[in-house]
Amino acid sequence: MDADFLTRLGQATTEAEREWLLLEMTMGQLSAEVETAVWATAIPHWFDILYLAAILDDPQLDSLDQISSLSFIEQYPGRGFNMHERSRRYFLDNLWQKNPEQFRLYSARAAAYCAGQNLSKPEWRVEQIYHLLISDPQQGS
Template identity: 35%
Template structure:
């Protein structure tokens, strides 16, 4: 270790500074081509020769050789079934430097990663990696692709995939690489992921963060969805009803009939029944049926009708004011 390097280390005040000094010193010993390859492969979570070529097309002719050389570096390790990756400590240090000091290069590499993983996103891991880079590159992005993928996995109880997706996206949020609209969507789905594994306290905290972001940008549909999600989590039924009714009011103002009917059938009426307010629950279900018929959405009509019959059978709840539509 040379004298200049020792002096720098002696002056460093934090472990991160010392780690970066050592990393920078090692990088300075590499050939320009190998150094360029290292800076590229810290952007994705894993890499192989094909990914390296996609990120550094100017090195296409030597990508296989460079991939072999990368594997010999002390901070590169095997990534099972996918190739290799840069060790987390080194990767995080280099990413921080890229984001702050070489921003244009970082965005270029991230855009190439979007193009590569977007063209091969048939597997969950590549879909996650694609969104991980997309959320950085497109600052106008409002989370539509995230919503579609997360909703699909949530509906099919693919909890592990959903949690992996959120973990990856929260990495970009923590690095302050994400605009507020997408950040709100990430926190909303992070709450959903925690809800799926019965971690209500963590889910509630994430929903509250999402709600603040949605309100900050005036995203009323996102605000309504989150209010409803918070209402479902409340142990206090009266408070839960208030949240669900606030969501319903927003859905009504926005004019989303699907969400209005769904709210009335599966959330508002359920809480009203638990509170023993059967008449209001019946009124909510009848209203839901009317709205569902306007859409039209027959499944909601059938579900609401079934619940009305169940109320009538279980509570012997008959009166002229509660007739079915």
């Protein structure tokens, strides 16, 4: 940990600020490719390699092992993985504030991926509608 990080951590006034700083520190240690993929994992409620590759538009994605080893990524029984809910909220809030276009793009890709799944299963239909409401509110409503 460098002095700047410790200063910022000491100046944090809320638990949420401290948690975000720790997440930022973790992200700063990742390669650019893995960091981008981690941001994308916040978009869906769960993901596997195919879902994440669709969100990133990267059919050759091979960083799932690195991503799944992070402390804020959890096993999601029957579906693969998910980002811990509190961490997910920090990532989504940050992405929405700093790059809403990217948020919408990832959400549009997630909705498109969901559309290719079995929409008679409620979990896929709900997931698709959720992402449509973000990426294209008129179509999602």
